[in-house]
Amino acid sequence: MKLAFTISTLSQGGAERVITNMANHWAGKGHEVTILTLSVSSINSFFKLDSSIKVVGLAAGRSSKNPFEAVINNARRIFAIRKTLKTLAPDILISFMTETNILSIISTVGLSFPVIVSERANPKVYPNSIIWKLLRSVVYPIADKIILQSEASKDNFSGIIKKKCAVIPNPVSYVKDSKQDFKVTIKQKKTIVSLxxxxxxxxxxxxxxxFSRIRAHHNDWSLVIYGDGPLRGQLEGAMDELKLSDAVQFPGITNDPTEALLKADLFVLSSTTEGFPNALCEAMACGLPVISFDCLYWPAEIIDNGKNGILVPTGDVNKLAEAMEALINDNDHRETLAKEARKITERLGADKIMEAWSKLIDKLV
Structure with missing residues (x-):
């Protein structure tokens, strides 16, 4: 089978990681896989790709200074996607991320292969542009299938779109070296991690x-936040203002999140919104005790509060501090949560999720 993917870039990010894993899975099964990215500069994948996978940069990712340029640039993207897909003639196209999904659907009108689009972010929040939201409502019914991350997210769409929706969460890989029997070890420094x-x-x-509210009572604990982005300077400034520079690190992007998680003692997801919390699931698969804000969507569908993790009200700093301190002070509870957390791979294991994708594709081609 010939499979084609479209996505804006192959840089770091949850959607990029999932599309890489899916492409590698099907390439490993002997299928011909091509990934189209909107810009030439994005053809180098942050995550490792199978050598048989072809990546095509469309040189169509330039930024727009005004609405007129936006229309012209998006027309160019549509033309570039359509021209490349007509040459590839795939058996199916899978697109990731709202804007790219819309452009991919429009570019394939009249072509003979089915199109699946996948919403990766929280559809209640994204896109934040009224124009893109309107385009989504008009264009999505043309797609053959729309993949969402949770059942609850269907409520953000009209009835005609809902009929074409299917829920397939992200795959969670089994971690061979996970903390199968998480034991609280006695060491000078312990780490809370987030990615x-x-x-x-x-x-x-x-x-x-x-963290600043509990730091004074727990000098043996530090906080490490892996990643990069536009708020780095602001967050480092907040760290200094809270006098946490000796206890908090921003090491940047990690090429091996599994290794970073396995070195940690506690994971915290502080997101106020999520399409699908990949980092939370990875932490659980690694056998870490986890705390998460109960944000839309997914944490409450993943965490059985008090059994395999801790949920706190979204945005409630006091409750988050209390939950962190409670687990820091309760070694037994951390061990129990960690043991149950690993079972996430039984529900969302990569083989199970990829089987769901394969069954869907078999129905469409």
Whole structure:
């Protein structure tokens, strides 16, 4: 089978990682896989791709200075996608991310292969442009299938779109070296870890504030936030203002999030909104005790509060600080949560999720 993907870039990010894993899975099964990115500069994947996978940069990712340029640039993107797909003649096209999904649907009108689009962010929040939201409502019914991350997210769409929706969450890989029997070890320093882009919706300002409230009583604990983004300077400034520079690190992007998680003692997801919390699931698969804001969507569908993790009200810094301190002080509870957390791979294991994708594709081609 010939499979084609479209996505804006192959840089760091949850959607990029998932599309890479899916492409590698099907390439490993002997299928011909091509990934189209909107710009030439994005053809180098942050995540490792199978050598058989072809990546085509469309040189169509230029930024727009005004609405007129936006129309012209998007027309160029549509033309570039359509021209390339007509040459590739895939058996199916899978597109990731709202704007790219819309452009991909329009570019394939009249072509003979089915199109699946996948919403990766929270559709209640994204896109934040009224124009793109309107285009989504008009264009999405043309797609053959629309993949969402959760059942609850269907409520953000009209009835005609809902009929074409299917829920397939992200795959969570089994971690061979996970903390199968998490034991609290006696060491000088313990680490709270978080991973993600340094953007507003990740709530790292809230996490810093929560950590500052417990730091004085727990000098043996530090906070490490992996990732990069536009708010790095602002967050580092907040760290200094809270006098946490000796206890908080921003090491940047990690090429091996699994290794970073396995070195940690506690994971915190401070996001105020999520399409699908990849980092949370990865932390659980690694056998870490986890705390998460109960944001839309997914944390409450993943965490059975008090059994395999802790949920706190979204944005409540006091409750987050209390939950962190409670687990820091309760070694037994951390061990129990960690043991149950690993079972996430039984529900969202990569083989199970990819089987769902394969069954869907078989129905369409």
């Amino acid at each position: 993600g882009r340094l953007v507003e919706e990740k709530g790292y300002d809230l996490l810093l504030n929560a």
